[in-house]
Structures are given as C-alpha cells and as structure tokens.
Amino acid sequence: MTTTRDLMILVSGSVCVSLLFGALIKIFHKLWWAPSRLQHLMYLRGFRGPPYRFIHGSTKDILTMQREAMARPLGLSHDIFPKLQPHIHYWSNIYEKNFLQWDGPQAQLVITEAELAKEVLNDRDGVYSKGKPKASMKKLLGDGLVISQGEKWAKVRKIANFAFHAESLKRMIPEMVMGVESMLERWKPLEGKEIEVYEEFRFLTAEVISRTAFGSSYLEGKNIFEMMNKLTLLASRNFYKQAFPGINKLFKSDDQIESERLEKRVRDSIVELIKRREEKVTSGEEDNFGCDFLGLLVLAHHDAIENQRISIDDVVGECKTFYFAGQETTNSLLAWTVLLLAIHTDWQEEARKEVHNLLGKQNPKPDDLVKLKTMSLIINESLRLYPPAISMSREAEREVRLGNLNLPANVKLFISNLAVHHDPQIWGEDVHILKPERFSQGVANATKNNIAAFLPFGLGPRNCVGSNFAIAEAKIALAMILQHYAFTLSPAYVHSPVQVLTIRPEHGVQVMLQPI
Numbered sequence: 001m002t003t004t005r006d007l008m009i010l011v012s013g014s015v016c017v018s019l020l021f022g023a024l025i026k027i028f029h030k031l032w033w034a035p036s037r038l039q040h041l042m043y044l045r046g047f048r049g050p051p052y053r054f055i056h057g058s059t060k061d062i063l064t065m066q067r068e069a070m071a072r073p074l075g076l077s078h079d080i081f082p083k084l085q086p087h088i089h090y091w092s093n094i095y096e097k098n099f100l101q102w103d104g105p106q107a108q109l110v111i112t113e114a115e116l117a118k119e120v121l122n123d124r125d126g127v128y129s130k131g132k133p134k135a136s137m138k139k140l141l142g143d144g145l146v147i148s149q150g151e152k153w154a155k156v157r158k159i160a161n162f163a164f165h166a167e168s169l170k171r172m173i174p175e176m177v178m179g180v181e182s183m184l185e186r187w188k189p190l191e192g193k194e195i196e197v198y199e200e201f202r203f204l205t206a207e208v209i210s211r212t213a214f215g216s217s218y219l220e221g222k223n224i225f226e227m228m229n230k231l232t233l234l235a236s237r238n239f240y241k242q243a244f245p246g247i248n249k250l251f252k253s254d255d256q257i258e259s260e261r262l263e264k265r266v267r268d269s270i271v272e273l274i275k276r277r278e279e280k281v282t283s284g285e286e287d288n289f290g291c292d293f294l295g296l297l298v299l300a301h302h303d304a305i306e307n308q309r310i311s312i313d314d315v316v317g318e319c320k321t322f323y324f325a326g327q328e329t330t331n332s333l334l335a336w337t338v339l340l341l342a343i344h345t346d347w348q349e350e351a352r353k354e355v356h357n358l359l360g361k362q363n364p365k366p367d368d369l370v371k372l373k374t375m376s377l378i379i380n381e382s383l384r385l386y387p388p389a390i391s392m393s394r395e396a397e398r399e400v401r402l403g404n405l406n407l408p409a410n411v412k413l414f415i416s417n418l419a420v421h422h423d424p425q426i427w428g429e430d431v432h433i434l435k436p437e438r439f440s441q442g443v444a445n446a447t448k449n450n451i452a453a454f455l456p457f458g459l460g461p462r463n464c465v466g467s468n469f470a471i472a473e474a475k476i477a478l479a480m481i482l483q484h485y486a487f488t489l490s491p492a493y494v495h496s497p498v499q500v501l502t503i504r505p506e507h508g509v510q511v512m513l514q515p516i
C-alpha cells in the first residue's frame with residue numbers, strides 16, 4: 001500500500017527529475033541549439049569562419065595557435081601580428097578579412113578592416129555597446145570607465161575629460177618631469193652598464209599616475225599596484241577559459257579564489273585612500289577634496305543632488321581603471337619605443353638632435369612638447385608597430401547593417417587594431433619596417449585619409465581619455481633620457497612580445513646605457 005511518505009518521495013523525485021531535465025534542456029539550448037542555429041543563419045548571410053565547437057567555440061583552437069606561435073622565435077622582426085594574434089592572422093587569410101569566430105557559445109565577428117572598424121567605433125546610431133564584460137575583467141576594472149555604459153559612463157566620462165583636459169595636463173607636467181628625474185637618478189650607478197627598462201618604466205608610470213591622478217606616491221599605492229598587477233596576470237590567463245554553466249559557481253578554480261581575494265584587498269586599500277581624502281576635508285585641513293581625478297570622484301560621491309551622486313563602489317571601480325589604464329599602457333609604449341630607438345640608432349640620433357636644439361639641457365616645459373616633431377613621428381610609428389592595446393570589443397545591441405553584412409542582434413565584435421596596423425594593403429610592403437617618416441605629413445596623409453587605419457587610442461565616443469596624458473608622459477621621459485644617455489640593444493635582449501592584456505616584452509628590454 002502506498003503511504004503518504006512514499007507519495008511524497010515520488011512527487012519530490014519527479015520534481016527533481018523535471019528540474020534536472022529543465023536545466024539540461026536550458027544548457028543544451030545555450031551551448032548547442034542557439035549557437036548552431038545562429039551559425040546557420042550567419043552562414044546564409046555570407047559570414048565565414050571556423051565552425052562552432054561545443055562549449056569551447058573557437059577558444060581551444062585559439063589557445064593552441066597562441067601556444068605554438070609563442071614557441072616560434074621571432075628574431076628582431078617587427079612582424080608581430082602572426083605571433084600575438086595567430087588565429088586572426090590565419091583565419092582572416094583562409095576565410096574573409098572579417099570572419100566569424102566563437103568565444104565559447106557567443107558568436108564573435110572579428111574585424112580586421114579599417115572601414116568596418118570605423119563604422120563600429122564611431123557608432124553613429126548607438127547600436128554598438130561595450131557588451132557584458134568577462135568576470136575576470138570586471139574584477140580588475142570594476143564597473144569603471146572602460147567597461148561602464150549609459151548614463152553612468154557619461155557622468156564619469158565628463159569628470160575624466162575634465163581631469164585630463166589640456167589645461168589640467170599642463171599642471172601635471174612638473175610631476176611627470178620629477179618622476180623622470182628620480183628615475184634618471186636611479187640610473188646613475190648603471191652608467192656604462194646594462195639596464196632593463198620595462199621594469200624601470202613600470203615604476204615611472206606608476207609614480208606619475210599616482211601623483212597626478214591620486215595625489216599620492218608609488219610607494220603609498222605600491223600594494224595596490226602589486227595586487228592590480230597580479231589581477232592583470234590572472235585576467236589575462238583566464239581570458240579564453242570556458243566553463244560548463246553553473247560549474248564555476250559550485251567549484252571555483254584557484255585563479256578565481258585568488259582573484260576574489262585580490263579584488264577585495266584592492267577595494268579595501270582604495271576605500272582607505274578615499275577615506276583619507278574625505279578626512280582632510282572633515283578635519284578642516286583642506287576646504288575641498290582636490291582637483292585631481294580622485295578629488296573630482298570623491299566630490300561626485302558627495303554630490304548634493306542625490307541622483308547625480310556616484311556610489312563608493314563606482315569610485316573604487318574608476319580608481320582601479322585608472323591605476324591600470326594609466327600605468328600598463330604607457331609602460332608598454334615607453335618600453336617598445338626605447339627598444340626601437342636602441343635598434344635604429346639613426347632615429348635615436350635624429351630625436352636627440354631635436355631635443356638638444358629645442359631644450360639644450362633644460363627640462364621640458366608644457367609648451368615644448370608639441371614642438372618635438374621628430375619625437376611625435378617616432379612615437380606614432382612605435383604605436384603603429386607595437387600598439388599597447390591590440391584589440392577592442394563591442395556588441396551589436398540590435399540587428400544592424402555593417403558594411404555589406406547583415407549582423408544579427410547580440411553578436412560580439414572583436415576589432416583587431418593590430419591587424420589593421422600591420423596590413424600591407426594600407427601601409428605598403430614595408431609595413432613591418434620602422435619608418436617614422438610615414439607620419440611626416442600627418443596621420444591623415446600616412447593613412448590616406450582612412451582615419452581608422454591608425455587606432456592606437458581607439459576612435460569615436462569611447463576613445464582613450466588618457467591619450468594626451470600618455471603622449472605627454474612618453475615625450476617627457478624620452479626627451480630627458482636622450483638628453484643624458486645614448487643606448488644600444490644589449491646582447492642579452494630576446495625579442496618576445498607577449499600579450500598580458502597589453503603588449504609586453506616577455507623578458508624585458510635590456511639596453512646598454514652610455515652617458516653623454
């Protein structure tokens with residue numbers, strides 16, 4: 001005879017089975033049915049690319065190709081596109097210049113054509129959003145300016161534009177000069193010897209962003225930078241990792257646990273920084289929060305109008321974003337430019353001549369920077385060959401016509417500016433050769449009026465808010481180095497650009513330093 005207990009077991013058993021069945025159907029739909037159907041639709045619309053593979057999409061192939069490319073020696077060649085984005089180099093050759101790949105179950109149109117990149121980045125109809133960030137990127141950058149969208153983005157972008165506009169930048173120049181002076185002081189014992197500059201520029205760029213944006217020093221923010229550096233490594237290592245839905249919530253990988261721990265510690269340290277700034281006002285030591293970026297953020301956090309206020313987590317997210325974006329990128333630009341000048345000593349001499357004619361032994365002043373024309377050509381060519389940020393991501397919010405393609409809604413877009421910068425059809429057969437003179441008649445002339453052919457700082461409403469800051473810092477550092485030193489490449493240098501979100505020299509950049 002069936003008891004009530006048996007009945008309950010039967011009912012709860014069937015509920016469990018139907019829940020499990022429902023979950024399986026959902027997973028099957030997400031990981032197989034939806035991508036397969038979308039793939040079919042996109043093939044019919046003329047999109048080509050590697051076929052979708054269960055769960056992983058194209059990511060396993062991408063990781064394999066990247067591993068193989070990293071193992072191939074590069075010599076001293078500047079032909080870095082096949083090394084850093086081997087899958088894009090390969091697939092854009094065998095399919096189409098703009099092809100379809102799969103970031104796990106998500107369709108992703110890879111764009112290597114300048115015209116399409118321009119259309120997406122300019123986003124005249126407001127179709128292309130930044131999309132949902134990967135969890136690891138969110139841990140690194142919070143919901144800061146690089147990631148945020150809509151009103152929240154617009155509010156902070158206004159603050160950042162103000163904090164880094166030309167007049168504010170002028171006030172930052174002396175801090176930049178001071179940072180370079182202390183770096184050159186550190187270099188004195190190494191005169192006539194080998195020096196590794198990537199690490200040197202890490203300290204410099206960290207010191208400069210700390211002083212100019214956060215009113216502190218590298219030493220004060222040291223633990224934040226160290227933790228951000230670890231988070232960067234973890235975010236980069238897990239960029240293409242895919243997991244079965246739900247599994248990553250039940251079983252966290254060591255990297256996830258470590259990222260969560262670091263995320264919390266970074267938050268605590270930044271909240272401390274914010275509190276110290278607030279206390280200066282509450283204790284009467286200062287009558288405002290300050291006019292640097294942190295001061296403006298804290299002010300926005302205390303806005304009298306409630307719906308204008310930004311939360312403490314927003315302030316933390318922006319600080320993380322600027323600690324990262326303000327340091328890693330310029331660090332990379334400086335290291336690659338010094339490498340190029342160490343190899344191409346004729347251009348080093350040209351740049352030094354210009355610096356001597358303009359500045360003699362004086363430190364650069366704000367108005368001098370625009371007059372360093374040869375330096376601008378060299379920096380542009382360095383940014384073309386070794387763009388610190390080699391890609392940009394977007395998502396189509398709705399169905400849209402892109403070039404001659406009909407793009408379905410919710411497809412991700414991956415723009416490879418590295419591919420565009422290394423495209424011989426745009427730059428000519430000497431595309432991999434350092435030729436700063438390409439830019440001598442201006443960027444428009446170098447790109448034959450195709451403005452999206454040169455995208456080191458992006459384009460359109462989401463372009464880089466710190467581009468002038470980065471160029472000013474790079475010019476000051478290079479000018480002051482050239483005033484004091486000549487340098488050649490050390491025999492110890494091994495050319496191995498690697499992507500750890502930005503492009504880094506895997507083994508550093510070693511140069512021999514000769515005082516002049």
Ligand code: HEM
Pocket residue numbers: 145146147157321322325326327329330333387388389392393455456457458459461462463464465466467469470
């Ligand atoms: C050589 C140095 C730099 C390079 C190559 C670079 C590159 C870029 C690129 C390509 C973008 C556009 C991303 C996209 O469209 O998705 C971007 C955005 C951004 N950059 Fe930079 N950047 C540099 C320096 C800096 C500095 C020094 C700062 C801060 C002081 C900064 C802060 C930002 C921020 C906050 C954004 C997001 C802007 C927005 O979405 O509104 N960058 N950067």
